[in-house]
Amino acid sequence: MTRHKNTEQKIFDAATELFLEKGVDRTSVRDIAAKAGINLALLNYYFRTKENLFNSIFSELMKENTRKLIEILDSDLSLEEKIQKYVAEYTDVLLENPLLVSFVMAILHRSWDKITQLEAISYLYGTEKFTQQLFDEAKKGNIRKTNPTQFFVDMLSLITFPFAIKLLIMDKASITEDEFKTFIRERKKRVPRILINELKIK
Amino acid sequence: MTRHKNTEQKIFDAATELFLEKGVDRTSVRDIAAKAGINLALLNYYFRTKENLFNSIFSELMKENTRKLIEILDSDLSLEEKIQKYVAEYTDVLLENPLLVSFVMAILHRSWDKITQLEAISYLYGTEKFTQQLFDEAKKGNIRKTNPTQFFVDMLSLITFPFAIKLLIMDKASITEDEFKTFIRERKKRVPRILINELKIK
């Protein structure tokens, strides 16, 4: 069934692309309607306001991209395997959608009150089970005692930040888009090594 | 001399504060004029356009905040000391100006062509001397052979990213502003340890 998208989906896709590329504030609803190939009034018929459209898109993007990550954190893998899988999967998600990081960070910089009401935001952070696992392994003497929040922040930083400064890296290291991807793929081995090293008892 | 600021400085300061707090796009020149306690037309008399005002502020912020960091990277300290000092100093800069990170990252997400023309952006990245030092130490067998760009990205990520997700951390870990600062200060020991560990030959 090579169906053509329905109107709602066309608007949704056009808006997603523009929001990611130019940011929410610099994207007008007129631009979105134009890109979707429909009329401005029709956009308003489906999504009543720009704010509403944004909320839908944000929630959807978060759910879509974090489902697998949560599964990994909540799995029964060993800590070491879990870290390796999480880093690899997260990296792959961002390789496919490299604008996601700066988009989310722009959102985080906005009015926090509104954001916290979006249930979607919680998907960004670690899970209870993972925290517990760090705690238990330390108690058993298998790893260094560590602050789980610090450790999770280390992990998030090393995985996502390079995407936020992608253009800076490409510029300064004089590399192409493809070479940047290689650069990132190298980190799938590098980052878990750093993290696991930090947990080892010396 | 408790001089009152001249008009240009008043505009500059008001704009800086608003840009950092609300982002460039969500700040109108009217807001800036109001905050500076002057008229809208006068703002235009000093800085011809909003874009121009932004460029001035961005350049100034970069220069101001990276001067000391460059000095450290270009000093004759040992690699280990250098990393420790750099992390500590950078962390302090951001503790004093926590909105700087998301501001800069929002800028990086904008039209890159315009940004690269701002000489200021180069201050963000490492120096030739530091890269050379990593290279030399590896050659002498004192540290693991490493990709300097990867290493510098690790360092930048671990230092700055936590500030970008400050509100997320505070929300999820249920901590106050002050506790967040403590959280960050703990990283002045943590981050160098992680980085130096990564360089050690196993």
Next chain:
DNA sequence: GTCTATAATTTGATAGAC
């Protein structure tokens, strides 16, 4: 240098016909 007033454009949103 500083102001008032206003032009010119853009933007989010709606009314109303088909």
Next chain:
DNA sequence: GTCTATCAAATTATAGAC
């Protein structure tokens, strides 16, 4: 469901008086 036409508000920028 989809469109044309338009409103109302906000925004950047300028003209011109003092």
